[in-house]
Amino acid sequence: MRKAAKACPAAGAAVTSTPNPHCFAGYRKGLAVVDFRPGTWLNAGVSPHARGKGRRTPLKLEANPVPLTRNQLRVSGTGTPLHWRGPRGVGWRSPVKLLILLAIIAPTLSTLSLPIAAEERAGSALFVYTDSDNVTVWKPVASGSVDVGHATATAHWSTDFISAASVDMVSAASPHGYHEIRNEAGANGGWDFGGGKRLSGSWTVSDEPDFRSQSFGFTGSWEFWARRVTAIVGAGASVADVGRAGDAGFWRNRGGEQASAQASTVLSPTAVLDTVWTVTRASGYLSSPYRFVRLYEPGSNVQETAVAEQVPNQRWRHAATVRLRQRLSRAVFGLVDYRFYADTWGVVAHTLSARASWTHGVWTTSIDVRGYAQGRADFYQSHYDTLPQAPQWRTADKELGPMWTALGGLHMEWQIPQLPGMHIGVGADTLYMRYLDHPFLRERTALMTTVDLGWLR
Amino acid sequence: MSVKPLAIVAFLWVSMGLLTSCAATPVLQRGSIVDRRMQLTPQPERGMARNHVFSVREGAQGGEGLSGGGCGCD
Numbered sequence: 001m002r003k004a005a006k007a008c009p010a011a012g013a014a015v016t017s018t019p020n021p022h023c024f025a026g027y028r029k030g031l032a033v034v035d036f037r038p039g040t041w042l043n044a045g046v047s048p049h050a051r052g053k054g055r056r057t058p059l060k061l062e063a064n065p066v067p068l069t070r071n072q073l074r075v076s077g078t079g080t081p082l083h084w085r086g087p088r089g090v091g092w093r094s095p096v097k098l099l100i101l102l103a104i105i106a107p108t109l110s111t112l113s114l115p116i117a118a119e120e121r122a123g124s125a126l127f128v129y130t131d132s133d134n135v136t137v138w139k140p141v142a143s144g145s146v147d148v149g150h151a152t153a154t155a156h157w158s159t160d161f162i163s164a165a166s167v168d169m170v171s172a173a174s175p176h177g178y179h180e181i182r183n184e185a186g187a188n189g190g191w192d193f194g195g196g197k198r199l200s201g202s203w204t205v206s207d208e209p210d211f212r213s214q215s216f217g218f219t220g221s222w223e224f225w226a227r228r229v230t231a232i233v234g235a236g237a238s239v240a241d242v243g244r245a246g247d248a249g250f251w252r253n254r255g256g257e258q259a260s261a262q263a264s265t266v267l268s269p270t271a272v273l274d275t276v277w278t279v280t281r282a283s284g285y286l287s288s289p290y291r292f293v294r295l296y297e298p299g300s301n302v303q304e305t306a307v308a309e310q311v312p313n314q315r316w317r318h319a320a321t322v323r324l325r326q327r328l329s330r331a332v333f334g335l336v337d338y339r340f341y342a343d344t345w346g347v348v349a350h351t352l353s354a355r356a357s358w359t360h361g362v363w364t365t366s367i368d369v370r371g372y373a374q375g376r377a378d379f380y381q382s383h384y385d386t387l388p389q390a391p392q393w394r395t396a397d398k399e400l401g402p403m404w405t406a407l408g409g410l411h412m413e414w415q416i417p418q419l420p421g422m423h424i425g426v427g428a429d430t431l432y433m434r435y436l437d438h439p440f441l442r443e444r445t446a447l448m449t450t451v452d453l454g455w456l457r
Numbered sequence: 458m459s460v461k462p463l464a465i466v467a468f469l470w471v472s473m474g475l476l477t478s479c480a481a482t483p484v485l486q487r488g489s490i491v492d493r494r495m496q497l498t499p500q501p502e503r504g505m506a507r508n509h510v511f512s513v514r515e516g517a518q519g520g521e522g523l524s525g526g527g528c529g530c531d
Binding site: 121123124125127129139141142143156158258260266269270272274276277278279280317318319320321323325327333335339341343347349351357359364366372374377399400403405411413425427429431433446448450452454456 | 464466490492493494495496497499500501502503505506507510511513514515516517518519520521
């Protein structure tokens with residue numbers, strides 16, 4: 001007989017004495033919140049990690065305690081329980097969870113990476129991109145994360161099936177366009193040290209016929225000021241080999257390093273402010289091996305010759321974002337963010353985006369809007385009339401010219417009542433791109449559709 | 458473009474978040490903050506695919522934020 005079944009507090013109940021330890025078996029991060037009176041001693045294994053080792057962790061609860069670390073029971077001296085799920089006792093020994101864990105942790109261990117994942121989940125999606133410039137991409141994506149005690153492991157995989165006959169391709173590289181497959185996989189692992197301190201590492205590999213890359217990174221976070229603020233710093237590096245289809249001898253090296261810092265601040269019970277800064281240094285061969293720049297005689301519109309694109313072999317990129325996440329009402333959530341971007345090639349960009357989502361029964365609807373505008377790189381020209389000289393730096397890349405984009409999107413998600421935690425969603429985004437100074441393409445419209453299936457513990 | 462002034466601006470930018478944290482929010486009042494709809498990418502797979510499109514179709518990159526962007530509640 002499981003005596004806990006009788007002794008456990010009911011939903012919303014205030015606990016005035018030491019509860020039965022079994023009441024807390026199987027609780028995971030933040031799934032249970034129970035009231036306790038100040039000074040209560042809880043003689044229970046409140047952490048699955050501690051329980052897994054056969055230990056019991058005495059925990060003294062104070063009048064207004066600092067919240068416990070992830071994977072522990074969340075408690076407070078006052079307030080109302082958020083929800084109560086009752087005894088479970090499943091823990092990590094579930095065969096299904098163990099299987100998922102083994103599948104994910106194997107590649108993680110092989111790269112010695114360690115991470116941060118906020119929840120246990122699994123998801124997959126089919127993403128389809130098609131645009132008015134004859135580019136179509138089918139992209140199946142899958143990802144998942146699991147927790148075991150203080151450890152977290154996550155992994156993702158995606159494949160791009162690309163069919164392209166864009167103006168770039170037809171005018172420069174291949175008159176008939178091309179078909180290509182790109183694979184990407186990544187894994188990371190992390191450790192929660194308690195007290196709001198976490199460390200994680202990640203590794204990602206990407207492969208396609210003319211481009212191979214690997215990247216890795218480490219992230220550390222800690223919480224302070226009574227957990228009002230989460231500070232996160234990260235650093236990473238990547239290496240890539242750039243090839244050219246049909247030219248087996250053409251391979252160039254490209255590298256990159258990145259550093260990031262973020263502060264997430266709890267402003268109120270319904271609002272969080274994020275400030276993010278990212279700096280990236282790209283180096284090596286940064287040109288496109290397929291792109292050629294047309295050169296003209298001064299004052300002439302007749303193309304005389306074309307030379308390979310050539311851009312500087314180093315680029316520092318800075319991005320600063322401020323983001324507000326806000327619950328607007330019981331069922332409505334909103335997000336708005338602004339990003340400023342500048343790099344050493346002279347590109348300056350502004351991005352403003354917003355999202356609103358609201359829940360009605362088992363349905364959640366989200367609307368996204370996003371606007372982006374950028375100026376030209378210092379050396380970008382739509383018309384190089386420099387013959388007989390060729391400028392040292394030259395590009396025909398429309399993404400280095402002045403442009404703006406606008407996005408509008410709708411996503412609907414259905415929580416499957418018969419399968420707790422499971423949801424299925426469909427979404428569509430329209431992305432309009434306007435090129436203000438490009439000789440061959442003035443605008444492009446893309447439709448991005450998604451069908452996704454997810455499970456959240 | 459000099460990197461050092463930008464680094465100083467970046468430091469101040471991130472510090473701005475710290476200066477706004479004057480009042481503590483009790484843990485039990487943070488239920489909204491951990492809600493999935495409050496996260497940066499409620500549908501991670503969709504977000505991953507869209508971000509890849511933006512990085513290819515636009516000249517700017519970065520600033521999306523790091524995983525674990527927390528709220529002091531999990």
